[in-house]
Amino acid sequence: MTTRETAPLRARAEIDLAALRANVRTLRAHAPAAALMAVVKSDAYGHGAIPCARAAVEAGATWLGTATPEEALALRAAGLPGRIMCWLWVPGGPWREAIDADIDLGVSGLWALREVVEAAAGAGAPARVQLKADTGLGRNGCQPEDWPGLVAEALRAEAAGLVRVTGLWSHLACADEPGHPSIEAQLALFRQMVAYAERQGVRPEVRHIANSPATLTLPDSHFDLVRTGIAVYGISPSPELGVPADFGLRPVMTLAASLALVKHVPGGHGVSYGHHYVTPGATTLGLVPVGYADGIPRHASGSGPVLIGGKWRTVAGRIAMDQFVVDLGGDEPGAGAEAVLFGPGDRGEPTAEDWAKAAGTIAYEIVTRIGTRVPRVYVKVNNQQDGEANR
Incomplete structure (x- = not known):
């Protein structure tokens, strides 16, 4: 299995198999x-x-x-x-x-x-x-x-x-x-x-x-x-009726990437194709190295949420094929800092449902479309009645 330590740093989809096993047991109980x-x-x-x-x-x-x-x-x-x-x-x-x-x-x-x-x-x-x-x-x-x-x-x-x-x-x-x-x-x-x-x-x-x-x-x-x-896979099939936890489920996939660049730009600077976003003042921009070729929905341009440095950020401008930009508002995380696109929400990160709302679709599509350039990193692989700590 690929491990977190050896996965490429650009991006990874972490798959929590203990959560999947727990979801199956919950569904059996229903x-x-x-x-x-x-x-x-x-x-x-x-x-x-x-x-x-x-x-x-x-x-x-x-x-x-x-x-x-x-x-x-x-x-x-x-x-x-x-x-x-x-x-x-x-x-x-x-x-x-x-x-x-x-x-x-x-x-x-x-x-x-x-x-x-x-x-x-x-x-x-x-x-x-x-x-x-x-x-x-x-x-x-x-x-x-x-x-x-x-x-x-x-x-x-x-x-x-x-x-x-x-x-x-x-x-x-x-x-x-x-x-x-x-x-x-x-x-x-x-x-x-x-x-x-x-x-x-x-x-x-x-x-x-x-x-x-x-x-x-x-x-x-x-x-x-x-x-x-x-x-x-821990996603609510009916968000109108409840979030995953309401059904006893836990999202299995966490999608994260490493910032490829952080830089200072002046106010009035255009960002990404078409300049649909222009910086309102001097700020810092972070480059997230995933795009629609990796399954990030272009329809979420300007609205897709990302957690960086403990704060929610929003995609600034258009999502491109391989990358998108976030306005860091003057914060200066280093290159390589983690950008969490979605996960279970435990750390305050967005969920797949948040991305679905941003893109005008359903969470099924968000997780299913993540492409093969993003390695799957399997954690909690061994079944020790899911008290395991292995990654």
Whole structure:
């Protein structure tokens, strides 16, 4: 593992695996009768899929979830045990490789089921498939009127020994808005579609529809399995209802950089492209060596918060590809001083949610977009019931 001491000084994303394990345990406690899937798609929402998947399994996650098959195959190649599911397929995908790797395959339509059946025939082993119902989100999933046909063909393939229908599932559109009328409508339709499939002879191992916000706020949605994504990483899936601590969660990522330059400038000095910021008087400027190529949102130009020397600063002018500037107001931290863009907030630093507000987006995007030029530094790697002090 990369350590704090050997990480490049320009920038780092520190990933607290003890916090991740604690988040998984908290989420399990919210849904004690259901199994828990830790979703590690998009490189674990920018946190690093393999280390985060291992930590989640250590904390009791019995399933891992990804969007793409390539992500799922990478987990298996890294030796991750247990059940792994992926659901975002296109025609011609690596079905055979996924079957060989013992991965559960999300199926939303007949074209996908037929490609699975063909791959299973070639593999000489049944594929594990999970039929997805579109109960109202309008993305992936089988429409109710097409559900009987998909169920019937899946049962025929199961009778032929080519597939095993291991799951029936769906996804909520507005779980982060408790009380939204779509929630009960989707749950009712999901129950109907599950009941139909089971009457026809489907015997799923798991039925699931709950995402992070539903896991935290909608017990009726838990069924046999909950799929937790952003909450695993300690970010509130519904900021309107509470900050992470209100749900017993702790943010896992801290993003920091080292000041590349501190200099004196006179009043009236333009800062960064377009001179959208001009110094109101003589001051000091600090150069933070990360930019939109590292995932810092350009939309937060002039508003993104940073903690330097114990004080909140704001991005001065435009965020550039590799760097941005803050007005230090005459303070003179040295080059190399730490600039904390976001973290749990323990030291008064901004959070990912603060950056989301500054950029007009959601915290999911803030952490997921941090690019590969920023090394992930894993701390509290060993699981000693999370009383560990190792970094």
